[in-house]
Amino acid sequence: MHMIQIVFLTVMVFFVIVTIHEWGHFYFAKRAGILVREFAIGFGPKLFSIKRGETRYTLRLVPAGGFVRMAGEDPELVEIQPGQTIAVRLVDNRVTRLFLDRLDERSNVVRGEVESIDIEKALKLVLVSDGVVETYDIEPKALMVSKNKETQIAPIDRQFGSKTVGQRALAIVAGPVMNFVLAFALFAAYYQMAGVPMDHPDRLLIGNISEGMPASKTDLHVGDVIDSINGVKIGTDYEKMIGLISKSPNVPITFNVLRDGKPISFKITPRPDPTTGEGKVGISAAYPTRPVGFGETFTLAGKAMKAMTISIFDGFKKLIMGQFKLDDLGGPVRTAQVTSQIAEQGITELTSWAALLSLYLGIFNLLPIPALDGSRLIFLGLEAVRGRPIDPNRESMVHFIGFAMLMLLMLAVTYNDILRLVRGEH
Known part of the structure; x- marks a missing residue:
């Protein structure tokens, strides 16, 4: 397998496992009506970011997990104080944007001094503009703009803490539960692909060949039938195979296999194990398998x-x-x-x-x-x-x-x- 494929598959494993976990949190938070501000894979600096609907989806530098940031969990908005000068943009006389800086650069806005504001419960703004006191309703999805960053306000009913204990617990436990669901599905897929050993096997196969070991330098294939070693028939005796190889460190052995019914012979020199000194060629054996029913x-x-x-x-x-x-x-x-x-x-x-x-x-x-x-x-x-x-x-x-x-x-x-x-x- 090419290195690029190996790297891709390795990254995909982590990406899928983390994504399914965070999706569990995300889905049940959205179902409860919680505003999800960010769906992130990884931690640290952003590598990629895109906003869809109310949520920003980000890929971050450190691939050690992920998170779903819900409204109300952390301090997230700059607080607007009475007496502060702001600018607001109106649609049908309702505030859709609140600008906190660079006010002179904003167009199609009403500028004034805040007399009072409530962006969580009443969704009301009392603004003094040119000496006139105006009261405006605030759109529940209004955006607060500061330092070129737009942040959607979160009325109290969209915040994590406002939901019932059951709703919050479900949003939290859904992450691990989705990992369990994925694990079950992957184990099921594994058995569908690999099958299970036959009840009464009649042969022993090469199950795996370790990269860099003596066997990998030959033309042995996974699935070859192990016939004999130095003329000694192996049959289905895994321990016999291990014993014959172990007793021959640095001594060439004749390794006979059957491939498509045809005998093939290889000369392999087992490598001494650094700990035990026993010979190793870098193969693992497997028994023939049968398909698994639904x-x-x-x-x-x-x-x-x-x-x-x-x-x-x-x-x-x-x-x-x-x-x-x-x-x-x-x-x-x-x-x-x-x-x-x-x-x-x-x-x-x-x-x-x-x-x-x-x-x-x-x-x-x-x-x-x-x-x-x-x-x-x-x-x-x-x-x-x-x-x-x-x-x-x-x-x-x-x-x-x-x-x-x-x-x-x-x-x-x-x-x-x-x-x-x-x-x-x-």
Whole structure:
């Protein structure tokens, strides 16, 4: 597979997984009537930006996630104070634009001093213009213009905090849920492509050939039937194959396969494993597979979801118990490296890996860690129990600290990833 294809597939895996997560937040926020200001993939400086309807869609520099920015979650508008001079543009005597600067350059506007303004509830502006006091209705989708930036106002009923606990919880949990849906669909697609091992296999096949290993320098093909090694018939005995190769480091072996029923012989010199000294040629074996039925596909996908979920939580448990060191953790660079290696194995294996990544992202986001979806759901749960929300300033501070800590951890593991690349480790 060409390097350009591998890079493209690696980028697409991350793009699809993050996009489906953020789309879950976006869709259910819009259904609740919340104004979504931005749908972003990545963090940091903008690489691409386009506005459609009320939402700006952006692609940002750091591909380590994404976000959906909803009205009312963060300070987002410059506050207009009584006594401030502004200019407004009117359509049918309703304010559609409020200009806060460069007033002399604005055309077709009414300029005056603000006596009072309410852009959240009453949507009213009282303006003193040329000594005359005028009261205007403000369009619910009016734009506030300052420093060449247009920002749509958000009446209280379009803000995140104005919605019911259920509506807000649904908008938050929808992100991880969409990752679970995607993971299930990808596992199902994997089984449709790969099938499952036959119940009573009669042969052993070459399942994968590792790039850079001795086998990759021959004309061996994935799917070749492994017939014999040094004249010893392999049949379906995977352990026998491994044993014969392991006992021959730096010693050429005769590797016989069947391709389309025709015998082909190769001379391969196993490479010693740096740790054990055992011979390795860089192949993995696989048993013949059979197609998977429609109903069986869903059963297998469900079982894969369950098995991988247990495995992920076992990893979290080991991390909490201190059985992992920081050097054992991988960040975006390591994940991209592994993804590119799996992409080399073909679209089937990449589909399974993408399913695992999507499942992991969904589970990780539901953890009760500040700044993640799980933490926000806990705050909503407390609000439901107490009958009133937690102080927004305190909640924002908790999420800010959590986000800062996550970014520090991300920097640390990324630094480790880069060191591994420099040292040539995998």
